[in-house]
Amino acid sequence: FNTRLSACGSEEERRAVLAEMAAHGVAPNVVTFNTRLSACGSEEERRAVLAEMAAHGVAPDVVTFNIRFKARGENLERVWESMAAASVRPDGVTIATVFMALLRWREPRRGARVALLRRVLETATHRNVNGVVVVNGAKAICRLLPDKEQLRALEALVAKARGGTTVNMARFPSAAVARVVGGSGSPVNVAGGFLERAGLRLELETHGAGRPARSRPGAAARPQGRA
Secondary structure (H helix, E strand, C coil): CHHHHHCCCCHHHHHHHHHHHHHCCCCCCHHHHHHHHHCCCCHHHHHHHHHHHHHCCCCCCHHHHHHHHHCCCCCHHHHHHHHHHCCCCCCHHHHHHHHHHHHHCCCCCHHHHHHHHHHHHHHCCCCCCCHHHHHHHHHHHHHHCCHHHHHHHHHHHHHCCCCCCEEEHHHCCHHHHHHHCCCCCCHHHHHHHHHHHCCCEEEECCCCCCCCEECCCCCCCCCCCCC
16 A cells, blocks of 8 residues: 555545555554655645654654654754654754755855754764765855864764775865865865775766776875866
């Protein structure tokens, strides 16, 4: 039933599948509600699904909160608090998603956005930091944190990344990093130094080369061009 539910193109179709589930005595589970939640187009619809989820005694999981963080119109601070109250541990998708959501969150209080960013950075661990988290985190750090904190926060985040993680430097916000380091050296070299110290493998995109130049773990990054 959950597979059929995910293939539905309208709320009417989803309701029909849910009615059939009930007729067969099949109770909805967390996958059922996550599927419905991902199809919601408004905060009101998400609230209705969450209320029904609670009424059925189904506890949210990390996917539930990842969907909510990705949805537009959610209060990120409130969702983060709900996740903590549910004792749900964020994974790499959660961290990466919140970093990007912070950049589009229509919260007039900049202090609230900065405070949540700091909480997310504190939550990041070796278990949930990968290449996407590093890239998205760098964007949030360089957009929201005061200049004097940016370099330290970026280095601390990269240091938590799992060994063997690949980071495509073409996706890295090199202009922001250049601003952080005050123009001292190539942004790729500076960021690459952080990544190499963390034992990450880099893919350095080069203009005109047609393919990435890969560095060896533990070796200094040697970009062939600008990232």
